[in-house]
Structure formats: structure tokens, C-alpha cells
Amino acid sequence: MTKSTYPTVTGVILAGGEARRMGGNDKGLINFVHQPLIAHVINHIAPQVEKLLINANRNIERYQQFGYSVISDSLSGFQGPLAGMLAGMQAATTDYILTVPCDSPAPSPKLRQRMLETLLRTGNKVAVATDGKRIQPVFALLDCELAEDLQKYLASGERKIDRWFAQQAMVEVDFSDQSDSFTNFNHPEDVRFPALQSSVPLLGIAAFSGTGKTTLLTQLIPKLRSAGLRLAVIKHAHHLFDIDQPGKDSYRIREAGANQVIVASRRLLALMQTSDVEQSEPLLSDCLTRLNLHELDLILVEGFKQESIPKLELHRASVGKPLLFPEDPNIIAIATDSDLLVKPKMPVLNLNDLDSILDFINNFIRQYHHD
Structure with a gap:
């Protein structure tokens, strides 16, 4: 294939696995935040590529309903991601394919840009994302000229993706500033309560409306800044x-x-x-990819109550609402203006004592990095 003046890319969403750890359920079609997992991936990847393909080996008609061409592996029996990559290369009419898995709902909005720039700069044939600790092999940008080589590799009985990568002119692309974009779901409980990992401490502020979440934040932020902390705030809005x-x-x-x-x-x-x-x-992981994490010491999160991140509950007796902590296992402390009838096995702070809350947050940051 003759390379275009401007390199073109086909996105390939890999949804052809057997999903044994998910109880055999088709991962891409499992609902997460009101829509199938693959719909989240489409929303992130489609704007980044010239064309989009879905690689699936079952439920073909269901996947076709998303409006993109569905391709199946040429090898039978769920042969792994390399088989899906080969199917993508063989079906693509572009210079490259950009592969992502169907079970990572928030791939980086910079995935194509950063990967392609690296390949063009280095002259390599394969770019693989790394989260700063390890490579993420199914997040890859592949030169379609490698299709014949990959076909021979698979025909020899090989299936190991890292072994094939090692045989190619491969370069790793650093996404350590967006490591949360690789969060994926392997078990049914992951989808219900996805644990969000972050290199920067995340602390949610949980409370009923009228408790004074925003007021507390506007009082805390100057004190945190005075303590030398660089911080960001992510707020969820329930309306336009x-x-x-x-x-x-x-x-x-x-x-x-x-x-x-x-x-x-x-x-x-x-x-x-x-x-x-x-x-x-919106997903909290989507918001995190838009932050420069290298310049932050703390991220405070208001809302996003379904996300599995550590949370500080605010409770005012005058609001007349029950405590949240019995139903939310992610709450690690309570700040209240009254005596609690139930004694929780966690720190209880004075909601009107900003210094005690500040001490709690500083200890939380230290413990976060220690863990």
C-alpha cells in the first residue's frame, strides 16, 4: 500500500473475545452508565479516526446496530487480540489501524495523535501505549503493511501478542499522564462498582443537596493552596x-x-x-484525561456518586437527610455538625472546624501515596 500524503487511520474496536472472566457475557454489550460498554468506546474513538470497524465473533447483528461495519476473525475459536488485529488490517483501506478494547470505556482523546506522531517521528511500524508502569498491548497503532507478517505468525500457531510485537519495529508511547484511560472491566463486579485508579489522590465530597458542598470547597481551597498543594476540582452537573x-x-x-x-x-x-x-x-475517567496530572497533588470531586473513589461525607442535621455511609462503602470519613446516633468505624470530623478537615485531607494524601 502506498502511504497517503496525510496518513489515514481506521479505528478497530476489539470485541471478539470469549470473556471467560466475565462469565462468558459479551463484554462490549454489557451496560455501564446507561449504555453498552462499546458505545462509550465508540464515542471516544470515532472522532479520532477516518473510519471505524468493530471486530466481533458473536452477536453480529447487535453490533451492527451501532452503525459501523462489523468484521470477524478469519481464525475460528476465539484466537485472541492478534486475530482481531489481523482482521482489522485486512479490512482497512487506510495506512494504519488503531486498536482499542471494548471493555475500556474511556480511551484517551489524544490516543491517535500521540501514537501517530510517535510513529512518524521514529519511522517504526508499531506503536504501543504504556501507562508508565507497563505496556497496554491492545492499545496499539499498527502499519497495515504488517498484515502478511502477522498472518504468517498466526499460521505458525503463535498467539502471544508481546512476542509478535518484539519481532517488529516497535516503539512505546507514554500515557502515564492519562493512566486512567486504560481502566477496564474483567469481572461482573467491576462494572457495578468500577474502582478508579489514579496517580493523583482523588477525594470525593459526598452529601445531599443543601448540605453546603460548594461552600465548604470555597473555604477549603484557599487553605489547601496556602499549604502548598496544587489541586483540581471536578464537579458533576445534573442539568444543562x-x-x-x-x-x-x-x-x-x-x-x-x-x-x-x-x-x-x-x-x-x-x-x-x-x-x-x-x-x-459523564464518566469521572473522561474528566481525568483532560487534566495535567503531573502538575497536581490532589483532585477533589463533587458529585459522581456512583464512582468508586474515597469520599468524605458531609452531614448536616438541619437538612433532615439520612447518613450516606451505610450504603456507600467508599466513604472513609464523615464531617458533621451534630452527634451521630450510629458510631461509624471511621473518622468523624467537626464540619465547622476547617483545620480538622484540612488535617484529615493532608493525612489522606500521605496515606494515598504510602499505599
Whole structure:
């Protein structure tokens, strides 16, 4: 194949596995946050590639309903990711294929850009993502000219993906700043309560409406900054909102149909991104990929109550709501303005004593890194 002046890429979502650890259930079709796992992957990968293919070996009609061509392995019997990669190369009409698994719902929005830039700079044929600790072999950008070599490798009876990679001109691409984008689901309980891993301490603020979450944050943030901590706040909104005002240029551009708008000045950069899938709730992992984690010591999270991250519960007796901790195993401490009838086996802080909450957060950060 003659390379295009501008390299083209076909995305290949690998959904052809047997999913034995998932009890045999087809991973890509398991619901997560109101839609199948593969729908999340499509939303992240489709904007990054010229074409998109789904590699599946069962439930073909179900996968076709997502609106993209479905390809099956040429080898029978669930032969592993290399068989799906080969099927992708053989079906693609582009220079490269970008492969991602169907069970990682939030691949990096920079996956294609960073991988392709690395291949073009180095002249290699295979780019494989690394989270900073180990390679993530199914997150790969492959030159389609390798199809014949891969076919011979599989015909010899080999199936090991790392062994084939080692035979190629391979380069690792660093995504240690977005390690959460590789979070995947292997067991049924993972989908119900996915544990989100982060190199930066994540602390959720959990409370009923009216408890004063935002008020507490605005009081805590100056103290945390004074203590030398670099921090970010991620807030979940339950309704439509705008950070820009109607009539402003950025608002008019977005309303005209732009899916992403960046407004930049000397002191401020803001990204506004719209989604065509209105019923899809945002994932915390999606938000994390947009942060520069290397410049942070702490991320405070307001909302995202379904996410499995450590949380500090705020409780005011005057709100008249029950405690959350009996139903949420991720709550690690409670800040309250009243005596609790039930004595929890966790720290109980004075909600009106900011210094005690600050001490708790500092200890939490130290313990987070120690663990």
C-alpha cells in the first residue's frame, strides 16, 4: 500500500473475545452508565479516526446496530487480540489501524495523535501505549503493511501478542499522564462498582443537596493552596449549563455546531465539549484525561456518586437527610455538625472546624501515596 500524503487511520474496536472472566457475557454489550460498554468506546474513538470497524465473533447483528461495519476473525475459536488485529488490517483501506478494547470505556482523546506522531517521528511500524508502569498491548497503532507478517505468525500457531510485537519495529508511547484511560472491566463486579485508579489522590465530597458542598470547597481551597498543594476540582452537573454567556463569540460558535471550542487567553484556557449522546452520563475517567496530572497533588470531586473513589461525607442535621455511609462503602470519613446516633468505624470530623478537615485531607494524601 502506498502511504497517503496525510496518513489515514481506521479505528478497530476489539470485541471478539470469549470473556471467560466475565462469565462468558459479551463484554462490549454489557451496560455501564446507561449504555453498552462499546458505545462509550465508540464515542471516544470515532472522532479520532477516518473510519471505524468493530471486530466481533458473536452477536453480529447487535453490533451492527451501532452503525459501523462489523468484521470477524478469519481464525475460528476465539484466537485472541492478534486475530482481531489481523482482521482489522485486512479490512482497512487506510495506512494504519488503531486498536482499542471494548471493555475500556474511556480511551484517551489524544490516543491517535500521540501514537501517530510517535510513529512518524521514529519511522517504526508499531506503536504501543504504556501507562508508565507497563505496556497496554491492545492499545496499539499498527502499519497495515504488517498484515502478511502477522498472518504468517498466526499460521505458525503463535498467539502471544508481546512476542509478535518484539519481532517488529516497535516503539512505546507514554500515557502515564492519562493512566486512567486504560481502566477496564474483567469481572461482573467491576462494572457495578468500577474502582478508579489514579496517580493523583482523588477525594470525593459526598452529601445531599443543601448540605453546603460548594461552600465548604470555597473555604477549603484557599487553605489547601496556602499549604502548598496544587489541586483540581471536578464537579458533576445534573442539568444543562453554560460557562459562557449567550451572545459571546465562543457561545455563538458552539451553538453553530462546533463540538469542541477552546477559549484561550494569557491567564485562562477553557474547553467546552458537547455530546450527541444526551442520555450518557459523564464518566469521572473522561474528566481525568483532560487534566495535567503531573502538575497536581490532589483532585477533589463533587458529585459522581456512583464512582468508586474515597469520599468524605458531609452531614448536616438541619437538612433532615439520612447518613450516606451505610450504603456507600467508599466513604472513609464523615464531617458533621451534630452527634451521630450510629458510631461509624471511621473518622468523624467537626464540619465547622476547617483545620480538622484540612488535617484529615493532608493525612489522606500521605496515606494515598504510602499505599
